[in-house]
Amino acid sequence: MTQRAESPRTELAGRLQAIQKLSGRSLRELERATGISSSSLSRYFAGRSLPPWSSVVALCRLVRRDPRPLRELWELASQLPPPPPAAAVRPKVAGRNDLPLDVADFTGRQEELDAVRQSLLAARAVAIDGMAGVGKTCLAVHLAHQLAPEYADGQLYLDLHGFTPAREPLEPVAALRMLLAALEIPTADSLAGVEELAALWRAELAQRRVLVLLDNVADAEHARPLLPGAGASAVLITSRNRLVELDQVPPVSLDVLGAADGIELLQQASGPGDRVAKEPEATAEVLRLCGGLPLAIRLSAARLRHRPGWTIGVLADRLRTGSDHVDTALSMSLRQLDHGQRRTFRLLGLLPGATFDAYVVAALTGSSLAATQTSLEDLVDSHLVQEPRPAVFRLHDLVRGFAGRLATAEESSADQRQAVVRVLDYYLHSAAAAGKLLRYAYPDETPLPCPAPAALPAFAGQEAALAWFDEEYPNLVEALTVGSDLHVSRLPRLLRPYYFRRAASADENRLLEQALAAAERLGDPAVVAAVQADLGFARYSAGRFPEALQYYESAATTMPESASLAVRRGYLHQDLGETSQAMELFRSAAELFDRDQQPKGVAHATAFQAWAAxxxxxxxxxxxxxxxxxxxxxxxxxxPPPITALVTLGAAIGATDPAGAIAYLTDALRLAREDDHVQNQAWCLNYLAVALREAGRYEEALATHRKALQLVEDSAERQWAVNFLNSYAETSLAAGLADHARAIYQQALELAESTGYAHEATVARAGLAAVSQ
Known part of the structure; x- marks a missing residue:
């Protein structure tokens, strides 16, 4: 055999380094290509750890090299020292207990305790992970004390200092020597490598029944050499990271405490007395400010315990100034992150809204979507970011505050503002893209006044677009609080197709008021008029007719020949009982649309001419x-689906051709349901009920009326019922239910008079007169 000038492990590390250089890839790129963690690769290339043969094969195949020539070298590097002589009798240290003191006020966590117990029975090693301050060590120590009688050969504790301020993590070699020393096992100088020491550690654990608590582990490679092999010993691990690479070690993740457990912990930790019970509202505020983190609750309770004159309200006031102790704990979680990950994390503190996805974070940081997704995965594994649902992320309130303070300290004001502007630009473009998939008669088709982001969600259709709006709507509203006048004047207008389907005229009116104020500050008359027209329609949808008329008149001074404004004014005059005027407005709109070569608009205006007729x-x-x-x-x-024309046609021929009317109205209802618009569905159901009445099918007709009214009752726009009550009363009268018809007519009259629907009020009065005859 050829004499080697260096150890097999060093030579293998050099060969692996050459493979990395040949690949031309970074550690992170190699991680994605091979599935081997970057931290593991770093250890392999430095010779600090011996890779499994499967990892050597994966690296060789990546650069299209045959791994077989490295097999002999890997086997030499893998050789373990011979076992100790049989005559050497190792002393056992029965009953040794190095566990820290158990806390007297441990609260809740029964489900998590049970999960760890069950996992220990199955795997003999469990990784307890969670964000800083969530109580990982506290739970592990508490459980270890409970389990101590089951491990008669000892309970060992070792802090690996993976996140200790001003201290480097304890290397596996040093950790193994300390653990073996705790078992009074001598480690000869010849056993200098981590593999040799790990083998000796596993052999010793196999002969004993020992419970080992490894606290504050940095990552999977930090813990891997310390895991048990055969035998009955067990290991509890705590880490701020999810140790996903330890696939044989089941994880148990800790979340913040619930309200009841938080109250109990505050009560127990604050000492005797009933201050907590006396101030429930202040207690709730304290728990909110502590974010449900046991660390923050205990530290806050300690302040109470040492200040008997304080009330809970005083504590809440003091906590509002900040939680430096939580910031200190969280800061150590950043040490393991690279520059890009740290920048992503602190910029997250600037995001408006409670949740976010990879697209908005890519816009926030100006990074690619792929790089952003990788960063978010790393931040989730570090428990700095939470992922309550797949691809939907959030920050714990205390973490958000910490990230925001970091951004303020480490990012210039200009960079902070630019990051927020990129987010607002992204929201404008995303809302516009989603809104185009929601059929709407008056879309905002003017060019957006900002550059498009590098990545936008791909909406497969209307359902996906609506789902995006449902998810992002709270964030869109929150974005308006930090937006410039340019964004605030535009974003609410892009939300109109969504409001149209979700029956949310109250929000629409409120946000369009903000948009109008922003447009007026910008000083562009065309933008002001466009927002006035939209706000007029929002007022109309909310049943506020006089205000709608005022906004329409104001808009008309700037856009006197607007076809879309003429249609919207026609709706209003129609419901005011001025149907002939509405008919003229619809006819004028059709002519204007035709002049501008907009056949879609011509059809829309013609359908409403039909309804007025x-x-x-x-x-x-x-x-x-x-x-x-x-x-x-x-x-x-x-x-848009021809719902108006189909309903009108069905209603117009109902008396002469009930079967044909039912067919048209059934088709309209199908389209309305596909379009997911509540009012249109109720409208179709109402006139389908009328057609069923004309066909003499009274029971079906009455049931269909009730469905229409129930849809309206379940929405936020209860005033829409005024459009359907008179028809319901007419059907009730035709079915011989005179008293019921009278009550419905009366309800219709009261609602019409209170909302200004003059046409429906006239119909209701006529109906009451007919019932009284």
């Missing part, structure tokens, strides 16, 4: 106009 009792003209609108709409796939 129906309300005027011009049934033949209503049916003809509805058929014209349907013919126009069939020529363009991107037009």
């Amino acid at each position: 129906y309300q005027l009792g011009q049934l033949d003209e209503a049916a003809a106009l509805a058929r014209t609108a349907l013919a126009l709409q069939s020529d363009a796939e991107d037009w």
Whole structure:
């Protein structure tokens, strides 16, 4: 055999370094390509750890090299020292207990304790992970004391200082020597490597029944050499990181304490007395400020315990100034992060809203989506970021405050502002992209006044777009609190297709008011008029007709020949009982749309001309106009569903062709459900009920009316019921339920008069008069 100038392990490390150089990849890129963690690769390349043969093969295959020539070298590096002579009798230290003192006020966590117990029975090693201050060590020590009688050969404790301020983590070699010394096992100088010491440690544990608590572990490679092999010994591990690479070690993750456990802990830790019970509201505030973290609760309780004159309210006031002790604990979690990860983390403290996804974080940092996803995964594994649902992330309140303070301290004001602007630009573009998939008669099609982000979500269709709006809506609203006038004047307008489907006119009115104020500050008359028109429609949707009329008139001074404004004004005059004026506005709108070569608009305005004709009792003209609108709409796939035309046609022919009417209205209802708009569904159901009444199917008709009204009752826009009550009363009267019809007419009249629906009020009065005859 050739004489080697260096040890097999050193030579193997050099060969692996050459493979990395040949690959041209960073540690992080190698991690993604091979599935081997970057921390493990670093140890392998430095010769501090011996890789398993499978890792050597994976690295060789990555650069298309045959791994077999390295097999002999790997086997030489893998050779373990011979076992100690049989005559050497190792002393056993029965009953040794190095565990720290158990806390007297341990609270809750029964589910987690049970999970750790069960995992120890199955795997004999458990990793307890969680964010700083969540109580990992406290739980592990508490459980270890409970389990001590089951491990008669001793209970060992070792702090590996993975996150200790001003101290480097304890290396595995030093840790193994300390653990073996605790068992009074001598370690000869010849056993200098981690593999040799780890083998000796496993052999000794196999002969004993020992419980080992490894506290404050930095990562998987920090703990791997310390794990048991055969035998009955067990190991508890605590770490701020998820040790996902220890696939044979089940994890148990700790979350913050619930409200009841938090109150109990505060009471126990604050000493005798009933201050907690006397001030429930202040107690809730203290727990909120502590974020449910046991560390913060205990430190706060200690302040109470040593200050008997304080009330809980005083403690809450003091806590509002900050939690430096939590910041200190969290700061050590950053030590393991690289520069990019630390920057991502601190910028997260600037995000508006409670949750976020990879797309918005990519915009925040200006990084690629792929790099952002990797950073977020690392931050989740470090318990600095939480992932309550797949691909949806959040920060614990105390962590958010800490990240924000870091951003303020380490990022310039200009860089902070630019990061927030990138987020707002992203929200504008994402809302616009999602809104285009939600059919809406008055989309905002003017170009966005900001650059597009590098990555936007890919919306597969309307359902995906609605799901995105549902998830992001609270964040979009929060973004307006930090947005510039440019963003605030635009974003609420991009949300209108979403409001249209979610029946949220109260929010729409509030945010459009903010948009109008921002537009007026910008001083662009066209933008001001556009927002006024939108706000008029929002007021109309909320049943606030006089205000809607004022906003429409203001907008009309700047956009006197706007077809879309004419249509919206037509809706308002129609519900005010001025149907002839509405008819003229719809006709004018159709002409303007035709002049501007917008066939989609022509069809839309024509459909509402048909509806106005129906309300005027011009049934033949209503049916003809509805058929014209349907013919126009069939020529363009991107037009809104022809619900208005189908409902009008069904209503117009209901008395002469009930079966045909039912068919048209059933088709309209299908489209309304596909479009996911509550009011349109209720509208279709109402007139389907009318058609069923004309067909003499009274029971079905009454049930269908009730479905329509229930949809409205379940929404946030209860005033919409005014559009359906009179029809319900007419059906009740036709079915011979005169008293019921009278009550419904009366309800319709009261609601119409209170909301300004003059047309429906007139119909209700006529109905009451007919019932009284």
